[in-house]
Amino acid sequence: MLYAQIHLTLPVWVHDHVDTTRAYPGDEAKVALAIELSRLNIQAATGGPFGAAVFDAHDRIIAVGVNRVLPHTCSLAHAETMAYMLAQGRTQRPRLNQTLDGAACGPVTLATSSQPCCQCYGATVWAGIDRLLIGARAEDVESLTEFDEGPLPADWIGELERRGIRVVRDLHRDAACAVLRAYGEQGGAKY
Numbered sequence: 661m662l663y664a665q666i667h668l669t670l671p672v673w674v675h676d677h678v679d680t681t682r683a684y685p686g687d688e689a690k691v692a693l694a695i696e697l698s699r700l701n702i703q704a705a706t707g708g709p710f711g712a713a714v715f716d717a718h719d720r721i722i723a724v725g726v727n728r729v730l731p732h733t734c735s736l737a738h739a740e741t742m743a744y745m746l747a748q749g750r751t752q753r754p755r756l757n758q759t760l761d762g763a764a765c766g767p768v769t770l771a772t773s774s775q776p777c778c779q780c781y782g783a784t785v786w787a788g789i790d791r792l793l794i795g796a797r798a799e800d801v802e803s804l805t806e807f808d809e810g811p812l813p814a815d816w817i818g819e820l821e822r823r824g825i826r827v828v829r830d831l832h833r834d835a836a837c838a839v840l841r842a843y844g845e846q847g848g849a850k851y
């Protein structure tokens with residue numbers, strides 16, 4: 661049998677826990693939402709300890725994502741890639757900060773509970789975002805859980821900034837680490 665389609669979903673609880681009617685002004689509020697998603701994802705046992713959200717120029721949610729690797733047996737289903745794919749589907753823009761005519765429509769922001777792994781780093785280069793907001797660092801992920809973040813360019817922040825993506829780190833880092841720690845203490849990569 662030849663598979664010819666893919667189908668990825670977020671857990672149904674996102675509809676009860678994500679308020680799409682409000683704005684999330686400021687970097688801290690955006691990352692706080694991403695971390696809350698990561699916490700809810702392990703609490704509900706619907707994936708790994710990672711959450712992300714894409715915001716438009718008015719600080720409103722375009723899409724959210726959580727890790728869905730084990731529920732979907734899909735190594736691509738990380739929080740950041742889920743958020744990008746859902747945002748691109750909703751806006752019908754393969755580069756989120758550009759219309760199909762090439763007109764700028766940003767800034768678009770991705771907030772993520774942990775530093776993007778090498779896969780999500782690559783996805784970030786092409787997703788069309790202007791700002792990347794990060795909670796925990798890669799070394800936090802690797803010390804508190806069994807996840808491997810993979811290889812990144814030595815100057816990974818500089819490579820993003822040269823492509824117009826401003827990076828802000830260590831937002832609510834302690835809160836992000838608390839979720840990673842809780843997951844690690846459960847026995848590692850169960851979801």
Ligand SMILES: [Zn+2]
Nearest residue numbers: 738777779780
């Ligand atoms: Zn990733």
